[in-house]
Amino acid sequence: MTYAAAGIATTREFINMAAWHLFEREDLRARFLDGSEQVQVAILEEILRLEPVVGALYRRTERELKLDENGAITTLAAGTLVKIDVRAMNSDPVASGGxxxxxxxxxxxxxxxxxxxxxxxxDGPHKCPGASVALQETAIFLDRLLRVPNIRLTRPPTVGWNALISSYELRGAQIAS
Known part of the structure; x- marks a missing residue:
């Protein structure tokens, strides 16, 4: 039940964020609608890289861990709670490129x-078990929505913030056709 509830909430937020990007960028929207399923998922993954729904992950080290940052060694004891800044990792040029x-x-x-x-x-054993389902249902929903004749965003969402997981919460967007 926890996985299902978490997946529903995060997918809902991501659908709203992806729709907002696609409504505001006609070039991206056209590429999404003209693209194959593979192209659509690639666009959605890039939006998600920039706009991760969950911006902070918390994990405990399983064993002592030594971190080397330019020769400065930091040792974390087994069981140390570590906060992973997803946004910072996703925007690191070493990982994401130029x-x-x-x-x-x-x-x-x-x-x-x-x-x-x-x-x-x-990632790893804690990677979201519903990742492919979330991307698939987002692609299917947005493909159908954006094909409605004259569909447009008439009011962008307001952005709230969930500090616990560093997550955006989008509310109040309005569309019309």
């Missing part, structure tokens, strides 16, 4: 063995 704050539908980060959305779905 212009990390630009939405680039042609961005290719897969050479690094990462998913195209980088850490937006987590």
């Amino acid at each position: 212009c990390p704050f630009k939405l680039d539908a042609n961005r290719d980060v897969r050479a690094s063995k990462a998913s195209a959305s980088l850490m937006s779905f987590g």
Whole structure:
């Protein structure tokens, strides 16, 4: 039940964020609608890389961990709670490539063995089990929505913030056709 509820809430927020981007960028919207399922998912993953729904992940170290930052060694004891800043990781030029704050539908980060959305779905044994479902249902929903004749965003959403998980909450958007 926890997975289902978490997945519903985060997918809802992501659908709103992706729609907002696609409504505001006609070039991106046209590419999304003209593209294959693979192209659509790539666009959605790039939006998610820039706009991760969950911006902070918390994990405990399983064993002692030594971090080396330019020769300065920090040791974390086993069981240390670590906050992972997803937004910072997703915008690191080493991981994302050039212009990390630009939405680039042609961005290719897969050479690094990462998913195209980088850490937006987590990674390893804690990777979101519904990642592919969320992307698929977002692509299907937005494809159908954006094909409604004369559909447009008449009022952008207001952005709220959930500090616990560093997450946006979008409310009040209005569309019309």
